[in-house]
Structure formats: structure tokens, C-alpha cells
Amino acid sequence: MVAIELWERFGYYGMQAVLLLFMVRQLGMADAQANLLMGAFSALAYALPVVGGWVGDRVLGSRRAMLLGATCMMCGYAVLAVATVHIELMTLAMALVAIGNGFFKPNAANLVRRIYDGDDAALDAAFTLYYMAINVGSTASTLLTPWLQDRFGPAVSFAACSAGLLFGLCAYTVRRSRLRHIGSAPDFAPLAAGPLVFLLLGTVGAIGTVHLVLDRPAVARVCVWLAALSVLALWAVIYRRAAPAQRPGLRMAYMLSIQGMLYFVFYQQTVTSLTLFALRAVCGDVTLDGATLFHMSAGQFQALNPIWIMLASPVLALVYRRLARRGGDLPIARKFVVGFSLVTVAFVIWWLGALAGGMGRISPWIMIGAYGALSVGELLVGGLGMAVIARYVPAAMGGFMMGSYLLSMGVAMYIGSMVANLAAAKSSQQALGAGAYAGLFLVLSIAAGTITVLFAILLPLTRRWDRQHMLAGV
Structure with a gap:
């Protein structure tokens, strides 16, 4: 778990360190346009774990959802590397990363909690290592990927993010037997063809929707303000029912x-x-x-x-x-x-x-x-x-x-x-x-x-x- 989290954060923070610079230096975007696109991307990356956590708990299973999220992000970074030549793919790549983060972030943390369920001391130690993995991965990537961008170009820096996450997935695959008994209830039941097809179509639809939102700043702005209003409404309902x-x-x-x-x-x-x-x-x-x-x-x-x-x-x-x-x-x-x-x-x-x-x-x-x-x-x-x-x-x-x-x-x-x-x-x-x-x-x-x-x-x-x-x- 620590290995895949380290490499996942390596990819995410490495991408984040070079993406804005790619927009303003290579694409010639004005600062305002690049800032707002980064803001919309960050908002979606933090909002989507709400849905991803529910999918992991109720539909797919935490383990499967985490792997789906890591795979989506790995593909997103690879598409970003291609987008340095085919610019029209950039927001699609960002959508893949945001959706992947939505699946990965809540379910990886949930798996750590389940591994040490009932042992508070071990759980505190595990989350300490988990948090350290986040910072080790982000430090390494934010030092490496800008250097790669300056030395070899943005395509290589994005490809390095994808390669890092691929390595993390391989490390998880080698040790996956240790987590066979860990997960939420759906992890231990076979996936029926119908729900699986529905989930895959839903994921593709979500990627397309996020792509459209990122491609249209006015729509992104409306979505953010609707999200803010939904938070306030949710708090009001919870308080009234308490x-x-x-x-x-x-x-x-x-x-x-x-x-x-x-x-x-x-x-x-x-x-x-x-x-x-x-x-x-x-x-x-x-x-x-x-x-x-x-x-x-x-x-x-x-x-x-x-x-x-x-x-x-x-x-x-x-x-x-x-x-x-x-x-x-x-x-x-x-x-x-x-x-x-x-x-x-x-x-x-x-x-x-x-x-x-x-x-x-x-x-x-x-x-x-x-x-x-x-x-x-x-x-x-x-x-x-x-x-x-x-x-x-x-x-x-x-x-x-x-x-x-x-x-x-x-x-x-x-x-x-x-x-x-x-x-x-x-x-x-x-x-x-x-x-x-x-x-x-x-x-x-x-x-x-x-x-x-x-x-x-x-x-x-x-x-x-x-x-x-x-x-x-x-």
C-alpha cells in the first residue's frame, strides 16, 4: 500500500509541478486562463472522491476502485505526454487524472484503515507511514519532473509520471496476495456482467463530462458555485436533523x-x-x-x-x-x-x-x-x-x-x-x-x-x- 501510494503521489504532484508551466510556456496561455483551468481541475480532483468513495464501498469494492483509479491516472499522464503534440487532448487527459484521483484517493485510505481495523496504535503508525509516502513521493517528483521538463521537454516529464505509477501498480501486483483478505464487501463478490458494463459506461461518461467542463471555463465556474451551494445546503440539512x-x-x-x-x-x-x-x-x-x-x-x-x-x-x-x-x-x-x-x-x-x-x-x-x-x-x-x-x-x-x-x-x-x-x-x-x-x-x-x-x-x-x-x- 505504501509503495503504490508513494508512486501515485509521485505521478500526481509531478504532473502538478509542470502542468501550469507547460500551459504558459509551451502553449502560450495567458496566466488568467491557465490559473482558472488549474483551479477547475483541482476542484474536480477534490470533489470526485466523494463519488469514488461511494463506488468503492457499495459497488466495486475499495481494492478494485483503487486499482481503477490508479490505472485512469496512469493513462491520463500518458495522454498528457501525447497532448504536448496534440493539444486538443489536454483537457481529456486532465479529466482522466481527475476521475482517477476520485477513485484512488478515498479507497486507498480506506484500505489502510481496514488493514489495521481495531488496532489504534498500529493504525496511527500506518497512517504516519502513509502520510510520509505522500510527502516522499511528492518531493521526489516535484524535484525531478521540472528538471526533465527543462532538459528534455514536457512530454518526457509527463511520461515519467505515467511510468512511476506503472511501477507502483507492478509493485502492488507482486504483493497483492497480502491484501486478498482486505477490502469492502463488494471486493469479495464476483462482478456480474451487467453491473460491470454499467460501471464502465458510467466511468467513460464521467470522463467525457469532466472533459467538457474543463474545456468550458463558464461551465466550470457554474459547477463550482453549485458545489459551494450544495455544501451549505448539506450542512443545513445535517444540522436540522441532528x-x-x-x-x-x-x-x-x-x-x-x-x-x-x-x-x-x-x-x-x-x-x-x-x-x-x-x-x-x-x-x-x-x-x-x-x-x-x-x-x-x-x-x-x-x-x-x-x-x-x-x-x-x-x-x-x-x-x-x-x-x-x-x-x-x-x-x-x-x-x-x-x-x-x-x-x-x-x-x-x-x-x-x-x-x-x-x-x-x-x-x-x-x-x-x-x-x-x-x-x-x-x-x-x-x-x-x-x-x-x-x-x-x-x-x-x-x-x-x-x-x-x-x-x-x-x-x-x-x-x-x-x-x-x-x-x-x-x-x-x-x-x-x-x-x-x-x-x-x-x-x-x-x-x-x-x-x-x-x-x-x-x-x-x-x-x-x-x-x-x-x-x-x-
């Missing part, structure tokens, strides 16, 4: 989920505005005392996020343990406030760097430092989103709330792409210095700071709701 004792926990879950959703508006900058900022306004040579240590291309700066997460995770875990021993563990709501304060620090660093850079380029150390603050903020906010649902939402409603949370993340990423367009160039040929991004980073700094202050003011309210939730014993 027992009075369950409502304080739901209020906590809603408030913290909104904070988590807001974080992903800022996170989306890493694959949109910050990647273009690195392309046009950041020096790639990392130097110390005049000596060049190494060189980073625009896409490789995205690797700073998983690198910082791997470095900061054990430190943060140690801090949590020490606080717990002293009886001073931070509530989740307070961790969210600290996390957003670090997001604020990150964009203040980028804003000051952009101001200082003017029409020229800035030092890559500014990127390294700011990414450090943003990544620790992610551990405190984005990384705890699922924990919020698990802690405050009754088990009977957990599936719906987990799905709505993923959907809200997708909506936030699309909004993040819209925000990135505040610094969009009108064409890929437009020369921009660091100063052109100062306005965007200032807006993001003010927004993050305002969110931090607002939710700090609401901390007494969250403490009261938390106490009510604990007293209710739900």
Missing part, C-alpha cells in the same frame, strides 16, 4: 471546516501565482556566502512544501507530546489560529520580497523561508481538517461531512485560482518582475491576518461549544 446534544459539535465542525477551507485558498497559490512568481521573479541559484549550493527551476520550488512538512512534522509532534505531558495541549481551534498566523507571516515575507525586488528578481532564500511558514501553517490547519470531522461529528454523519469537507476544499482551490489572477499576466510573453506580485501578496497578507484576528476573537465561543460537546458525550 439531536440537540449533537449540535454544539456540529457548530464546532462547521466553524473549523470553514477555516480549513479558507486555508486552501492560500495553498492554491503554490500551484498558480507562486509558481509563476518563481518563473518570472525569483533567482534559481541558491547561494551562501557567494558560493552556489544548487539551482532550482520554477516548478521545483513547489518541492519546498513537502520538504518543510517532513522536517517540521517530527518537531511539531515533539511539541505536542511535551505540551500534553504538562497538561497544556492546544485545542484544535487554537492550533488553527496559530496556523493562520504563520500563513500571514509567509505572505508578508513574499510581499516584502516582491517590494524589494522591484522589476528584478529576488533571492530564493525568501521562497525557502516563506514556504517554511506556509508549510507549518498547513500542518496546523490543512492537516487537521479530517481530525475535526472525526472529533466533532457523530459517526452516523461522518461520511457525509467528510465528503462535504473534500468538496469545500475543491471550491476553495478554485477561489484561490481566481485570487491568483490579481497578478496575472495577459500573455506568456509578458515580462514581469517581482514587484508585479506585490499587490497580490499584500491582499493575501491582509486576508490571512484578518482571518487570524477574527478567529482569535471567536476562541471563547469555540471553548464553550467544545465544553458543551464534551458534556453531551456524543
